[in-house]
Amino acid sequence: MLCSIVPAILLGAASASADGVGLEPAHSHTAAQSSTLYWIALVVIVVLVAAINIALLYAIRRSRSSRVAIARQAPETAERAQASSGVSMVILGLLVLLVGIALISALPAAALIVIAVLIALGCIAFARSIGNRRGEPVASPLALLRESGVQLPVGTALAALAISLFVISIVFTDRAREASADGDSIQITATGQQWLWRYDYPAPNAGVAHPFSYYRLVVPVDTTVNLHIVSTDVAHSWYVPELAGKADAIPGKVHVLSFRADEEGLYNGESAVFSGQGFAAMRTVVQVVSADQYKTYVSDLSTELQDSQDAVVKEIKARSEMP
Amino acid sequence: MTPPASTAVQPNRPEIATDRYPEPRPRWTELATSAAHKDIGRMLITGALGFLFIAAIELLLMRLQLSIPENTFLDPVTFNRLLSIYGSTAILLFALPLALGFFYYVVPLQIGARSTALPRLGQTGLWLFIAGATVLYSSFLFTPTEAGVNPLSPLTEKVFLPNNGVDAWAASTGLILLGFIFLSIDLLTTIRNNRAPGMAWRRVPVFSWAAAISSWLIIFIGPVMIGAVTMLIIDRHFNGIFFAGESGGSPLLWQHLSWIFFSGAYMLILIFSFGALSEIIPAFARRPLCNRNVVIGSLAALAPLGVLAWLQNMLTAPISIGWMYFGMLFALATIIPFGLIIFNLLATLFGGSIRMRAPMLYAAGAISVISVGLASEIGHSMVAVAWQLKDTTDSTAATHYALVGGAVFAGFAALHFWFPKMTGRTMGESLSRMSFWTMFVGANLAFFPLFLAGVQGEVADTYKFFGSTGVTLYNLLASIGTFVLVVGVIMTLINAVLSITGGPRAGHDPWGGESLEWFAPSPPPVHNFDVLPDVRSNQPLRDIRDAVARRTGETSEDAGETQPVA
Numbered sequence: 005m006l007c008s009i010v011p012a013i014l015l016g017a018a019s020a021s022a023d024g025v026g027l028e029p030a031h032s033h034t035a036a037q038s039s040t041l042y043w044i045a046l047v048v049i050v051v052l053v054a055a056i057n058i059a060l061l062y063a064i065r066r067s068r069s070s071r072v073a074i075a076r077q078a079p080e081t082a083e084r085a086q087a088s089s090g091v092s093m094v095i096l097g098l099l100v101l102l103v104g105i106a107l108i109s110a111l112p113a114a115a116l117i118v119i120a121v122l123i124a125l126g127c128i129a130f131a132r133s134i135g136n137r138r139g140e141p142v143a144s145p146l147a148l149l150r151e152s153g154v155q156l157p158v159g160t161a162l163a164a165l166a167i168s169l170f171v172i173s174i175v176f177t178d179r180a181r182e183a184s185a186d187g188d189s190i191q192i193t194a195t196g197q198q199w200l201w202r203y204d205y206p207a208p209n210a211g212v213a214h215p216f217s218y219y220r221l222v223v224p225v226d227t228t229v230n231l232h233i234v235s236t237d238v239a240h241s242w243y244v245p246e247l248a249g250k251a252d253a254i255p256g257k258v259h260v261l262s263f264r265a266d267e268e269g270l271y272n273g274e275s276a277v278f279s280g281q282g283f284a285a286m287r288t289v290v291q292v293v294s295a296d297q298y299k300t301y302v303s304d305l306s307t308e309l310q311d312s313q314d315a316v317v318k319e320i321k322a323r324s325e326m327p
Numbered sequence: 328m329t330p331p332a333s334t335a336v337q338p339n340r341p342e343i344a345t346d347r348y349p350e351p352r353p354r355w356t357e358l359a360t361s362a363a364h365k366d367i368g369r370m371l372i373t374g375a376l377g378f379l380f381i382a383a384i385e386l387l388l389m390r391l392q393l394s395i396p397e398n399t400f401l402d403p404v405t406f407n408r409l410l411s412i413y414g415s416t417a418i419l420l421f422a423l424p425l426a427l428g429f430f431y432y433v434v435p436l437q438i439g440a441r442s443t444a445l446p447r448l449g450q451t452g453l454w455l456f457i458a459g460a461t462v463l464y465s466s467f468l469f470t471p472t473e474a475g476v477n478p479l480s481p482l483t484e485k486v487f488l489p490n491n492g493v494d495a496w497a498a499s500t501g502l503i504l505l506g507f508i509f510l511s512i513d514l515l516t517t518i519r520n521n522r523a524p525g526m527a528w529r530r531v532p533v534f535s536w537a538a539a540i541s542s543w544l545i546i547f548i549g550p551v552m553i554g555a556v557t558m559l560i561i562d563r564h565f566n567g568i569f570f571a572g573e574s575g576g577s578p579l580l581w582q583h584l585s586w587i588f589f590s591g592a593y594m595l596i597l598i599f600s601f602g603a604l605s606e607i608i609p610a611f612a613r614r615p616l617c618n619r620n621v622v623i624g625s626l627a628a629l630a631p632l633g634v635l636a637w638l639q640n641m642l643t644a645p646i647s648i649g650w651m652y653f654g655m656l657f658a659l660a661t662i663i664p665f666g667l668i669i670f671n672l673l674a675t676l677f678g679g680s681i682r683m684r685a686p687m688l689y690a691a692g693a694i695s696v697i698s699v700g701l702a703s704e705i706g707h708s709m710v711a712v713a714w715q716l717k718d719t720t721d722s723t724a725a726t727h728y729a730l731v732g733g734a735v736f737a738g739f740a741a742l743h744f745w746f747p748k749m750t751g752r753t754m755g756e757s758l759s760r761m762s763f764w765t766m767f768v769g770a771n772l773a774f775f776p777l778f779l780a781g782v783q784g785e786v787a788d789t790y791k792f793f794g795s796t797g798v799t800l801y802n803l804l805a806s807i808g809t810f811v812l813v814v815g816v817i818m819t820l821i822n823a824v825l826s827i828t829g830g831p832r833a834g835h836d837p838w839g840g841e842s843l844e845w846f847a848p849s850p851p852p853v854h855n856f857d858v859l860p861d862v863r864s865n866q867p868l869r870d871i872r873d874a875v876a877r878r879t880g881e882t883s884e885d886a887g888e889t890q891p892v893a
Contacts, residue, residue, distance in 0.1 A: 024779055025778075025779065025782060026782065027715055027782050028782075028783065028784055035715075037711055038711040038712060038714055038715045039715075041709055041711045041712050042706065042711075042712045042715065042716075042782075045705060045706040045709055045712050046706070048702075048705060049702040049703050049705055049706060052698070052702040052705075053698050053699050053702045056669060056673070056694065056695075056698040056702075057695050057698065059673050059677075060673060060676070060691055060694055060695060063673060063676035063677045063679075063681075064676065064681055064683070064691060066677070067612070067676070067677075067679055067680055067681040158666070158667065158670050159663060159666075159667055162662055162663045162666040162667065163663055165662060165666075166659045166660055166662040166663055169659050169662075169705065169709065170652075170655065170656060170659050172709075173655060173659075173708075173709040173710055173711065173712075174652060174710075176709075176711050177648070177651075177652075177709075177710040177711040180711045180714075181648065198487075235572075237481070237487065238479075238481050238482040238487055239479050239480070239481070239482065239578055241643055241718060243718075243784075243786070245715060245784045248714075249643070249711065249713075249714020249715050250643045250714055250715070250717065250718065251643055251645075251714075252643050252644045252645060254572060254578050254579060254644065254645055255481055255572025255573055255578055256572035256573060256575075256576075256577070256578070257572075257579070257645045258645070259644075259645035272784075272796070274784070274786050275786070276643075276717070276718040276719070276786050276787075277479065277718060278474075278475035278476075278479065278482070278787075278788045279482060280407070280473070280474075280482055280487065280488075281403045281404055281407065281473075282403070283403075283788070283789055283790070284403065284789035284790050284791045284792070
């Protein structure tokens with residue numbers, strides 16, 4: 005059965021377990037927004053794939069069961085109909101672009117306006133040239149739309165789909181970005197190195213060593229963490245699916261990723277950008293603890309570091325004083 | 328009486344005056360020195376299919392390594408080398424030359440040209456491609472690149488990868504793209520200047536439109552990538568700091584330049600495949616393509632939209648959110664042209680009377696496979712979803728569905744469709760069918776589990792995964808599926824080789840096509856056409872059949888339909 009396999013697998017997988025096709029369970033506001041948007045996308049994808057494959061299968065079965073007479077069209081009629089539906093396509097394209105661009109006024113507007121004008125001019129020139137080459141006067145836009153038949157509804161539906169997906173994505177992405185402004189926040193630096201993650205915490209109080217850890221990041225629960233992601237060598241990407249999306253670490257740039265964990269626990273993460281031989285082992289783990297435990301952890305880390313630094317200093321002094 | 332000047336076909340004039348035949352030279356000498364578009368096209372297609380075999384083996388080796396958790400079949404360095412070479416092979420040595428090869432062979436025939444406009448330029452393009460492929464694969468003599476499919480800076484800087492593998496990769500990419508640009512210039516000039524009398528732009532077949540659009544696309548994106556690899560070589564050997572982050576360069580610059588190229592290449596493969604499907608499906612549904620101009624307009628829209636969507640690949644990079652929405656806008660806008668093309672192809676099938684021969688089977692399979700890839704690309708375009716799914720195996724699966732559907736399934740549909748024209752023989756039908764079903768099952772089994780592994784967080788391009796992450800079963804299934812897919816691909820390659828000499832003979836027009844290439848004998852003579860027909864519509868061959876029918880008094884329903892032997 006041609007092409008029935010894909011929708012069957014899709015539907016089967018979807019019904020078998022929502023767990024299997026869903027993202028990792030979200031434990032932060034940011035990840036929750038991504039997850040919701042993902043479900044919307046998944047529904048759209050499944051519907052589109054199913055529609056295309058079922059239509060394909062149906063078309064093939066139908067033509068096999070009843071031999072339809074070979075369709076014949078007078079070539080010139082066909083040409084005319086096709087030319088006019090080309091124009092409707094162009095009009096549609098224009099419409100979509102203008103609406104889309106109007107929707108994202110947050111962008112560097114000037115660049116977009118220039119692009120839009122250029123595209124619009126190109127479309128108009130194209131539309132006019134179709135009419136001129138046929139050596140006929142350009143029909144009224146209404147007549148063209150009428151001739152184009154079913155293309156217009158289909159094109160409009162696709163445009164509506166694209167625009168609504170665009171708007172929905174912006175809404176959810178903006179929500180995901182505001183990892184709740186109220187309450188406490190801390191700033192931690194995550195440094196990607198071949199092939200380790202290093203975390204630098206703010207010093208618990210002045211005059212003590214500045215604590216850091218490798219591999220394991222400890223953060224307090226219900227606190228906004230502003231993770232400043234940097235790299236000292238090649239490109240990496242910090243990726244802990246349950247807490248936040250991924251954010252690339254690019255040398256020379258600081259990439260800020262904010263998230264607020266809503267439950268204590270251990271969350272696994274990895275590096276998502278290919279970085280060479282040890283890439284597969286470049287993993288990390290985030291431990292979310294209570295605020296008190298976090299304080300204890302950081303000050304213990306700090307004390308430990310201070311002690312070992314003092315020991316080293318003492319050792320150096322002792323050696324230099326040796327005769 | 329002379330016909331009107333505008334429609335007159337010039338009488339054949341003797342162009343060579345000779346009193347003896349030229350000495351026959353060995354066949355390989357003829358091929359190697361030939362600038363004829365059919366020879367160049369055939370060599371490109373043969374080369375591309377050869378590299379498809381190599382890419383399939385490389386993919387199979389990688390999947391073997393990834394079949395069980397923490398496998399030690401390959402060490403990380405070998406895996407990374409295979410991965411990097413596989414990326415180049417699949418895109419630059421298989422998919423793009425396959426598309427260009429078909430364009431180069433078929434387009435002059437379709438538009439009624441006796442040769443391409445700039446044959447020596449095309450020939451140079453072919454040999455630059457061969458030189459680039461040689462440079463890439465000769466790096467196996469020392470140390471191949473291990474920097475990944477799209478080698479992101481600054482991993483490619485000399486500090487991190489001091490050996491010459493990256494240089495070989497950069498040089499070969501530059502050479503190959505320069506070759507593709509030459510071929511594209513030749514193609515574009517040909518379509519612009521060498522069309523048969525009466526072949527107005529609106530009568531140019533969809534596949535030739537796709538060729539013109541693809542040529543423009545390569546002329547735009549090729550130089551961007553050539554510039555990028557040149558800057559990379561300057562960085563590596565002349566103390567340049569274009570991409571070195573610590574010394575003031577910008578690693579993001581590489582990402583922008585390379586993604587502009589790769590997004591364009593992705594679109595080019597799909598433009599080729601939809602162009603080919605727009606020829607194949609009407610021929611087998613025995614019905615003109617629905618809304619030809621909408622399809623052509625959509626193909627033309629894909630090129631700029633696809634390139635402008637390059638930021639869709641950089642949604643996790645440190646760029647401002649506005650630019651992420653910019654990338655998302657253009658990526659989502661491609662829904663409209665893709666949707667219209669697929670809709671019109673399906674609409675053509677709906678009213679048609681379908682013959683399920685091998686090319687049609689592959690065409691239907693291609694639509695099915697591509698639809699999964701394109702639909703799941705929607706998820707990767709939505710910013711907050713991309714933050715979760717980018718660079719996971721979910722994106723590997725989406726890309727492979729689109730490009731395996733586009734280059735392999737639609738590419739094989741094109742191969743089966745035009746094989747009789749190139750060799751005079753049809754490809755064996757039963758082996759084709761077996762190969763198709765093997766490939767179809769294999770491709771879905773190979774790539775679908777990767778979607779599921781991706782949403783569980785499995786990162787792409789790793790040489791091993793860990794059993795604790797719950798993706799063991801998915802990876803095993805994907806490895807089995809890849810094996811099945813590779814077996815299917817090899818079956819078609821064997822079928823093609825065997826059919827060159829052993830296939831059933833095909834006449835001028837085995838499928839009842841509508842465009843001019845079916846007017847020429849199979850295989851076409853050096854000059855393609857003895858007499859160029861006067862083109863009166865976008866279905867010139869139907870006009871010729873009708874004219875023949877009128878003259879012989881038959882009904883036009885059955886005229887000119889030569890059924891193939893197989």
